[in-house]
Amino acid sequence: MTIHQSIQHRTDVIFDSLVRLRRDFHRHPELSGEEGRTAAVITNYLKELGLEVYKGIGGHGVVGVLRGDGTGKKIAWRADMDALSMEVNDDQLFSSIHNDIHHFCGHDVHMTIALGIANNLVHHKEDIKGTVFFIFQPSEENYQGAKAMINDGLLDLIDPDEIYGTHISPMPVGLVASKPGFLFADYKKITITFREPAQETGLEAYTKELFVDLQNRKDESSFWDTRNLMDPEIGIGNPKTIFHDYITVRSDFEVIHKDGDIQVTSMVSASSKAIMDSIPIKLRDKINESSYKALLKHIKFAEKGLLYSTQRANIQNDPTLAKNAIRTMSEIYGDDHAIPLYGVIPDGRGDDFAYFQDKIPGVYFLLGGSNFKKGIIAMPHSLGFRVDEGSIKAGVNYFSTLLLEQTNK
Ligand SMILES: [Zn+2]
Ligand SMILES: [Zn+2]
CATH class of the missing domain: 3.30.70 (Alpha-Beta Plaits)
Structure with missing residues (x-):
C-alpha cells in the first residue's frame, strides 16, 4: 500500500466519526467572536490526538502543532470557525439549536476537514518530515479573525513556510480547484x-x-x-x-x-x-x-468603503504553489478531481485568509460541496445552503496528501 492509499484508508476508518463531529458543530453554531464552545471541541480533539495545542489566540483562535522529524518544511492549514446570523428554520435532522444562527457558510465542514487531516497525519506521523500547523481562526465573516490572530502574536508562535486553506463551493462534490492569483475579482x-x-x-x-x-x-x-x-x-x-x-x-x-x-x-x-x-x-x-x-x-x-473597499480581503494565491498543489493532488486523485482554474469569478466574495497570504505564501482552494442529483446546492450564505458530507472525505484525502507531500519537500 502506498502512503496515499494508506491516507485514504485512514479517512474511510474515521469518516463516520467526522460526520458526527460535523453535525455537532452544525447543531451548535456560534457567531463571530463567540466561538467558545467550538474552540473547546477543537482543543479537546487536538489534545486527544497528542498535538501541542495553543488556545485563546486573537479571541477564540486555536493552533495545533504536529511535529515530524523536523527536517522538512513547515506547512500551515487554516480553517475558519464562525457561523452566520440568519433567521431561518434549518430543516436538516442535525439542525441548529438556534433559529437565528447557522453554519450556512460551511465553516462546520471546514473545521471537520481540518481535524480529519490532523487525525490522518498523526496516524502517518512517521512519514512526516516537517511540521504541520493547524490554525483554527475565529471571526472570518467580519474579516477580523485573521488580523486578530496575527496581531496576537500567531507568527511568533509558529513560522510556516506555506499556508493553505479551503472553502466549500457550489461545484460538485469530489472536485477541488484553484488558480494562481485572484480567484475572485x-x-x-x-x-x-x-x-x-x-x-x-x-x-x-x-x-x-x-x-x-x-x-x-x-x-x-x-x-x-x-x-x-x-x-x-x-x-x-x-x-x-x-x-x-x-x-x-x-x-x-x-x-x-x-x-x-x-x-x-x-x-x-x-x-x-x-x-x-x-x-x-x-x-x-x-x-x-x-x-x-x-x-x-x-x-x-477609496481607503474605506461601505460594501466593497480595500477592506475587502481578496484571495491572492502564490502562482508556483497553486500550480504545484493542483498537480500534486491530480497525480494521486486524477485530473478529473483536482482541476486548475483559469478564470476569475466576477463577484465580490473574499476571505480573510487573504491576510495570512499577505505574510505567508499560500493557496486557497474551492472544494465542491454540491450534489445536484440529491438537490444539494452548496452556495454559501444562501438560505438553501446544504453540503454533501462526501466533501469531508474528499477534503481530508486531498489535503492530507498535499500537506504530507509539502512537508517532505
Ligand atoms: Zn461566509
Ligand atoms: Zn465562509
Whole structure:
C-alpha cells in the first residue's frame, strides 16, 4: 500500500466519526467572536490526538502543532470557525439549536476537514518530515479573525513556510480547484477629483464616460450570465475562458460638488491586481490628453468603503504553489478531481485568509460541496445552503496528501 492509499484508508476508518463531529458543530453554531464552545471541541480533539495545542489566540483562535522529524518544511492549514446570523428554520435532522444562527457558510465542514487531516497525519506521523500547523481562526465573516490572530502574536508562535486553506463551493462534490492569483475579482471605488470649472464644460459627463470606457466587456456579452462560469468552453475551467483579463464598471456614479471641486466616484472590478493597479494610470493618461488636464487634482482608490473597499480581503494565491498543489493532488486523485482554474469569478466574495497570504505564501482552494442529483446546492450564505458530507472525505484525502507531500519537500 502506498502512503496515499494508506491516507485514504485512514479517512474511510474515521469518516463516520467526522460526520458526527460535523453535525455537532452544525447543531451548535456560534457567531463571530463567540466561538467558545467550538474552540473547546477543537482543543479537546487536538489534545486527544497528542498535538501541542495553543488556545485563546486573537479571541477564540486555536493552533495545533504536529511535529515530524523536523527536517522538512513547515506547512500551515487554516480553517475558519464562525457561523452566520440568519433567521431561518434549518430543516436538516442535525439542525441548529438556534433559529437565528447557522453554519450556512460551511465553516462546520471546514473545521471537520481540518481535524480529519490532523487525525490522518498523526496516524502517518512517521512519514512526516516537517511540521504541520493547524490554525483554527475565529471571526472570518467580519474579516477580523485573521488580523486578530496575527496581531496576537500567531507568527511568533509558529513560522510556516506555506499556508493553505479551503472553502466549500457550489461545484460538485469530489472536485477541488484553484488558480494562481485572484480567484475572485477585486472591487474598488475610485474617485477622480477635478477643480470645478467656472462654466459648464461637460466635465461631469466626460468623467463618467472615462469610467464607462474602462469596461472591456460589452453589455450584451455572455460574460454577464453567471451560468457561463461553469461552461466547458468559456467557463473558468477552460484556458480560453472569457472570465479573464477584465474590468467592469458600475454605472451608478456618485458625484459630489464641494469646496470648488467636483468628485466623481465609480465602483470598478478587475480580474487581477496588475489590472486593478493599472486603472488610475490609464485614467490619468487619458485626462492628460484632454482639455481637462489642468483641472485634475487627484485620482484615488477609496481607503474605506461601505460594501466593497480595500477592506475587502481578496484571495491572492502564490502562482508556483497553486500550480504545484493542483498537480500534486491530480497525480494521486486524477485530473478529473483536482482541476486548475483559469478564470476569475466576477463577484465580490473574499476571505480573510487573504491576510495570512499577505505574510505567508499560500493557496486557497474551492472544494465542491454540491450534489445536484440529491438537490444539494452548496452556495454559501444562501438560505438553501446544504453540503454533501462526501466533501469531508474528499477534503481530508486531498489535503492530507498535499500537506504530507509539502512537508517532505
Ligand atoms: Zn461566509
Ligand atoms: Zn465562509
